[in-house]
Amino acid sequence: MEALADFCNLYFFPGIAVGCIYALGAVGISLIFAILRFAHFAHGDVMTLGAYLAYSLVATLGWSVYVALALAVLGGALASVLIDQMAYKPFRRSPGIIVVIASFGVMLVVRSLIQLFWGVDVLNYETGIRMPVPLIGDFRMAQKHIIIIVVSIVIAASLHWFLSRSRMGKAMRAMSDDADLARISGIDTERVVRWTWLIGGGLAAAAGVFAGINSKLHPSVGWDLLLPLFAAAILGGIGKPYGAIVGGLAIGVAQEVATYPWIGDLPLVPPAYKNAVAFFVMVCMLIWRPTGIFRGRVL
Amino acid sequence: MDMQLFGLIMYAISLATMFGIYGVLCLGLNLQWGFAGLFNAGIAGFFAVGAYATAILTSPESPNYLGGFGWPPLLALPIAMLLSGLIAWPVGRICLGLKGDYLAMATIGISEIIRLILKNEDWLANGTMGISTVPRPFESLGQPWGNVAFLGFVLLVMAILYLAAERAWISPWGRAMRAIRDNELAAAAIGKDVVRFRLEAFVIGSMVMGLGGALSAMYFKFIGSSATEPLLTTFLVWVMLIIGGSGNNRGAMVGAGLVWLIWSGTELLTNRLPAEWITRSSYMRALLIGILLIVVLQRFAKGVLPEKPPRRIDG
Numbered sequence: 001m002e003a004l005a006d007f008c009n010l011y012f013f014p015g016i017a018v019g020c021i022y023a024l025g026a027v028g029i030s031l032i033f034a035i036l037r038f039a040h041f042a043h044g045d046v047m048t049l050g051a052y053l054a055y056s057l058v059a060t061l062g063w064s065v066y067v068a069l070a071l072a073v074l075g076g077a078l079a080s081v082l083i084d085q086m087a088y089k090p091f092r093r094s095p096g097i098i099v100v101i102a103s104f105g106v107m108l109v110v111r112s113l114i115q116l117f118w119g120v121d122v123l124n125y126e127t128g129i130r131m132p133v134p135l136i137g138d139f140r141m142a143q144k145h146i147i148i149i150v151v152s153i154v155i156a157a158s159l160h161w162f163l164s165r166s167r168m169g170k171a172m173r174a175m176s177d178d179a180d181l182a183r184i185s186g187i188d189t190e191r192v193v194r195w196t197w198l199i200g201g202g203l204a205a206a207a208g209v210f211a212g213i214n215s216k217l218h219p220s221v222g223w224d225l226l227l228p229l230f231a232a233a234i235l236g237g238i239g240k241p242y243g244a245i246v247g248g249l250a251i252g253v254a255q256e257v258a259t260y261p262w263i264g265d266l267p268l269v270p271p272a273y274k275n276a277v278a279f280f281v282m283v284c285m286l287i288w289r290p291t292g293i294f295r296g297r298v299l
Numbered sequence: 300m301d302m303q304l305f306g307l308i309m310y311a312i313s314l315a316t317m318f319g320i321y322g323v324l325c326l327g328l329n330l331q332w333g334f335a336g337l338f339n340a341g342i343a344g345f346f347a348v349g350a351y352a353t354a355i356l357t358s359p360e361s362p363n364y365l366g367g368f369g370w371p372p373l374l375a376l377p378i379a380m381l382l383s384g385l386i387a388w389p390v391g392r393i394c395l396g397l398k399g400d401y402l403a404m405a406t407i408g409i410s411e412i413i414r415l416i417l418k419n420e421d422w423l424a425n426g427t428m429g430i431s432t433v434p435r436p437f438e439s440l441g442q443p444w445g446n447v448a449f450l451g452f453v454l455l456v457m458a459i460l461y462l463a464a465e466r467a468w469i470s471p472w473g474r475a476m477r478a479i480r481d482n483e484l485a486a487a488a489i490g491k492d493v494v495r496f497r498l499e500a501f502v503i504g505s506m507v508m509g510l511g512g513a514l515s516a517m518y519f520k521f522i523g524s525s526a527t528e529p530l531l532t533t534f535l536v537w538v539m540l541i542i543g544g545s546g547n548n549r550g551a552m553v554g555a556g557l558v559w560l561i562w563s564g565t566e567l568l569t570n571r572l573p574a575e576w577i578t579r580s581s582y583m584r585a586l587l588i589g590i591l592l593i594v595v596l597q598r599f600a601k602g603v604l605p606e607k608p609p610r611r612i613d614g
Contacts, residue, residue, distance in 0.1 A: 039400035041340070041407070090597045097338050097399045101537060102596050104340075108534060108589030115582040227411055230404040272419045279408040286393050286401060 005138030011260045012253065017145040017214060019252025020152035024207035025225060026232035026244035027159065028200025034176035034239025034297060035196045036088070038099040042106040043204055043229060044222030046083075049110055050076035050205020051212040051221060052118050058125055065125040066147060069209050076205020080197040083110075107223075115219050123217040148210045155206060156245055159199070163241060168195050176239040227275050228255065231282035237296025246293065251278050305443070312446045314563060318556050319453035320514050324536045325543065325551035326460045327507030333546040333606070334473060335500035336480035337395070340403040342508055342536050344410025347527040348386055349379035349509030350516035351417055354430040357517075361432070364425040372436045376513050383509025384502045386413070391501040395494050402501075410533070418524045429523020433516050453514055457552065460507060464548045474609070476500055477546075530585060535562065538592045544602030553603055562588070 025047055032040045053075040057068035087106050091099045132140040163169035168191075175182040175192050183189050204222075211221050232251045236243025255277045258269040269277055285292060324342065331337040339345075356375040358367030390409050394402040417424045424430060437448035467473045478486040479493050487493050516522040535558065543554020562584065569580030595602070 033400070039404055041403070087593050094600075097336070097403075098596065098600070100338060100340075100400060100403055101541065102593055104534060104537060105589045105592035105596070108530070108585050108592070112582040112586035112589065116579055116586070227408050230408070234401075234404070270419070273412075273415060275415065276412050279412055282408060283393060283405065286397065286405065290397055290401070 002138055005140075007260060009132070009138075009140050011256050013141050013145055015253035015256030016249065017142075017148045017210075017252070018256060019249035020148050021207045021210045021214065021248075022225070022228050022232045022252045023245040023248030024152060024155065024203045024210070025222075025229040026236065026248045027241045028204050029229050030233040030236060030238055030244040030296070031172070031176055031196050031241060032200050033233065035172065035179065036096075036099070036193060037179070038096040038103070039230065040200075041100060041103040041226070042083070042110060043200070044224070044226040045107050045110040045114075046076055046080055046201055046204040047208030047211065047222030047225065048114055048219060049079055049208065049222075051208035051217055052114055053205070054209045055118070055123055055125065055212070055217055065209065065213060066151070069151070069206060072205045072209050073202040076208070077198040077202035080201025080204070081194055083201075084193070084197045111219055111223070118219070120219055123212075125213055125217065144213050148213065151206075152210070155203065159203075159241065162199070168192070172196060172199075173241075176241075224275075227282075228252070228278035231278040231285075234282055234285050234290070235292055237292025237294035240292065240294040240296045243292055243294030243296055251281060254278075254281060309443060309446065312443065312450050314559070316446070316450045316453055316518055317563075318559050319450065319457045320511055320518060321536065321539060321555035321559055322457045322552045323453075323460060323514060324508055324511035324532070325540050325555045326457070326464055326548060327504045327511060328536055328540050329504075329545060329548060329551040330464065330467075330500055330507060331504035332540065333548075333551070334468070334476045334480065335497050336399065337497060337501050337504075338399045338403040339406050339501070339504065340533060341406030341408070341410025343527050343529045343532040344406070344413040345383045345387065345505040345508040346512035346515070346532045347410075347413055347417060347522075348383045349512030350522045350527065351424050351430075351512075352379040352382045352509070353513040353516045354433045354522045355424065357434055358430055358432040361425075361430075363428075364421070364430060365423050367430070367432070372434055372517055376510060379513040380506040380509045383512075384506040387502045387505030388498070391498045395497040395501065410529070414524065414527055417527070424522075427524055429521060429526070431521040431523075433520045433522065435517045435520050449518065453518070456510070456514065461548055461552065468548065472496075472499075534588065534592075538588055538595075540602075541592060541600075542595050542602055544604040544606065546606030547602070547604045550602050550604035550606075557603065558588075561591075 025043060029040055029043050032038070050072045054065055054068040054072035057063045057071060058065050083106055087102055088099055091102060130143050132142050133146060134140050163173055171182065171187045171192050172195060175187060175189060179189070208222055211225060228251050232247035233244050235250060236245070236247030255274040258277045259267040259271050259274065262268045291297070324346065328339065328342065331339050353372070353375045355364065355366040356368050356370045356378060357372050359369050360367055386409065390405055394405045418427055420426070435449055436452060438445045440448055475486065475491050476496055479491060479496055483493055515526070519526065539554040539558040540551055541554070542558055543552065544550025565584050565587065569577065569583065572580060
């Protein structure tokens, strides 16, 4: 029992928290891939931007980071629409891979702006150590993990409501299933594209803030997560927002649990190689089931 | 000789050597993107494999990492290329049947993991300290003649690659490659093995990138995790090829020269900035390169020397 509690406290629960971060980021990558037909390489840097926006509110106005989160989400959403209008819109009719190169440029621009404005030092939202919160028996969870998971559930529920009930959400799912069919049935595709960036960018900003809370804040906090995000989007199935959430959670838990000493006393996978777990999952999916578990699209 | 003039000449030699190394990398990327339309987002990884292989094979023996084996530098070059190709092959096998974006995701993944391994495994490559005893060919000739000779060697490698790439461009192999790039279905319909052709372009291109890494390790006499940053490898090389003109071997080299001039020229400018700005100047250069890439893609997507349409046979 104690071993199980240790396993959950140290590996499984943190894995779920990390999985929530991946899920929030991967939903945007999956939707953008399906609707705009390109892999958005600057997504990690949009996450970083959101994290730093929240940091500014925390540092200058003394807000709690969880309050700043709301404005950071708004900032990330608006910044994404702006980036799309300035950088990606001229490429709507170009082959998708050209936009990927453009997203390389966006990645450089966003990251160097962050480095210019906020510097390159490692920052923290709050200092000091907090005791984990006892749950049942020996089970304990860090406060930040509880908050990350609860807020992520709220965000996922709102996303579900938006995608299943609102007209725009339905249009978005229609376009991600089949863009041409959506267009000839009279859906205003440019509006759907704007909403895709609002949703994807907002969720990315939330993921970035959570990533900053979970560890530390630095200019490559989002870039470091890009690989697990892609893995999560592919695992869930491109164009399937719910798949991306499941994929994100699966990759997050797999990465943390893989560092458990399954054989002998040493971690099975050294913590420095967590990202290799995500890469391994991604490669396996590409070989055996590129459509992902939720039967998404292979473009 | 006048000290200032000597410094200027040495600076020109270093500029030209870097141009040659980036020219090699651009020719390699042009094989993948210009010929076959393959998006390689992990140039840094293949560069690192070539560079570290050279460093381990040629440096004198050390207790801190694998080897060094003290090989003659020229012998290490083919091994560096071979290793890069060996890593590219399975990646290509898995991804080349899918849309280009999947190759981009997989290459960025493999490249980050290669860099992770080289950074974390101290026994292999001395971890973050890197290897700083890589011999450079001709260095026994002293300054400046050793540098001139090495510059000549780099330019010779680039020239050979250029001639080979030009020959490949007009060969049936190059024509099939462009046909696949421009219309995969039509090329498959006339019996071209699409995945195999792509795999060839991808592996050969990655081998050339490994060669570029090897030359770079020799030139700097050092390789460490800072030298394989994607900014200086993956991104810069992409910007060079796009600006120079993808699908044009000469364009690839012109792009390497132009962008490297801009990159090092801005360094001269930013060094005159007030002290508090100098530390941030490298971010301003990255910003500039990013904006340049987006603007060129939007406005002048064909680059300085655009791809030439094939000559008509009926004249």
